[in-house]
Amino acid sequence: MTLLDLANPTRFLTLTTRLLPWLAAVTAALLLIGLYQSAMAPDDYQQGATVKIMFIHVPNAWLSMFVWGVMSLAALGTLVWRHPLADVAAKSAAPIGAAFTFLALVTGSLWGRPMWGTYWEWDARLTSVLILFLMYLGLIALWRAVEDPSRAARAAAILTLVGAINLPIIKFSVEWWNTLHQPASVMRMGGSSLDRAFLIPLLVMAVAFSLLFVTLHLAAMRNEILRRRVRSLQMMQASQRAA
Amino acid sequence: MSLGPYASFILTSYALVAAVVLILILSIAIDYRRQKERLRELDASGVVRRSGRSAADIQ
Numbered sequence: 001m002t003l004l005d006l007a008n009p010t011r012f013l014t015l016t017t018r019l020l021p022w023l024a025a026v027t028a029a030l031l032l033i034g035l036y037q038s039a040m041a042p043d044d045y046q047q048g049a050t051v052k053i054m055f056i057h058v059p060n061a062w063l064s065m066f067v068w069g070v071m072s073l074a075a076l077g078t079l080v081w082r083h084p085l086a087d088v089a090a091k092s093a094a095p096i097g098a099a100f101t102f103l104a105l106v107t108g109s110l111w112g113r114p115m116w117g118t119y120w121e122w123d124a125r126l127t128s129v130l131i132l133f134l135m136y137l138g139l140i141a142l143w144r145a146v147e148d149p150s151r152a153a154r155a156a157a158i159l160t161l162v163g164a165i166n167l168p169i170i171k172f173s174v175e176w177w178n179t180l181h182q183p184a185s186v187m188r189m190g191g192s193s194l195d196r197a198f199l200i201p202l203l204v205m206a207v208a209f210s211l212l213f214v215t216l217h218l219a220a221m222r223n224e225i226l227r228r229r230v231r232s233l234q235m236m237q238a239s240q241r242a243a
Numbered sequence: 244m245s246l247g248p249y250a251s252f253i254l255t256s257y258a259l260v261a262a263v264v265l266i267l268i269l270s271i272a273i274d275y276r277r278q279k280e281r282l283r284e285l286d287a288s289g290v291v292r293r294s295g296r297s298a299a300d301i302q
Contacts, residue, residue, distance in 0.1 A: 237288065
């Protein structure tokens with residue numbers, strides 16, 4: 001099966017139906033391993049046990065941006081190549097991305113209270129991630145507000161690409177501005193500054209959450225394809241009755 | 244394993260992530276059932292896809 005074959009929604013449905021149980025099993029296993037490693041990780045010499053929040057906060061924060069990146073690629077697919085699954089992919093990813101962003105904000109807030117002494121600070125990193133969350137909600141509202149899927153797809157694709165400007169702002173906000181949020185400690189020049197005792201559970205959790213996204217995204221795409229099939233069949237039924 | 248004086252912050256974070264992930268999984272699973280049910284209803288009412296295949300055939 002080539003990539004071109006996957007452009008066919010029916011072939012995509014066949015593949016996802018076969019793939020999803022395996023993906024779900026691997027994701028669950030990796031999440032369990034990651035949670036065990038997170039529980040067994042030592043306390044940080046400064047933060048104590050609150051460092052355990054990092055193992056769920058950081059993967060959610062990474063995915064909040066990664067999902068928008070996936071949606072931006074899908075937006076290009078909609079606008080440039082008019083790929084039949086591009087809008088399906090973007091629309092299905094948005095609620096999952098919004099959930100990851102919400103979790104990044106709330107777990108960050110719960111980590112910030114004992115470490116910084118405050119739940120929230122209007123600094124560049126926190127504010128730019130909040131804007132990302134609001135953009136996710138705006139996109140979801142747009143898809144729901146416009147009835148014609150092809151019109152909604154084009155408008156959402158443009159908004160997604162404009163919103164992608166926020167991704168480098170989020171990434172580099174801790175370097176460009178003086179923020180309460182710590183600078184990058186994993187993906188940075190010169191390698192990670194984290195000790196292996198924290199880095200390994202963090203990477204396992206990051207891979208597990210990424211697989212969770214892939215699994216949920218494929219399942220949500222399958223639902224969206226079926227929803228569009230229902231819509232076109234209902235329209236076909238209505239026109240047959242009118243005739 | 245002791246979680247120290249900020250145990251409530253740590254446990255709330257993990258519980259919240261578990262709850263939101265569970266809601267995501269359930270909402271997607273319920274949506275899948277709903278779409279399949281609608282396709283079965285359309286199939287029962289005699290609507291056929293352009294390819295000639297049954298509406299309820301999702302593969």
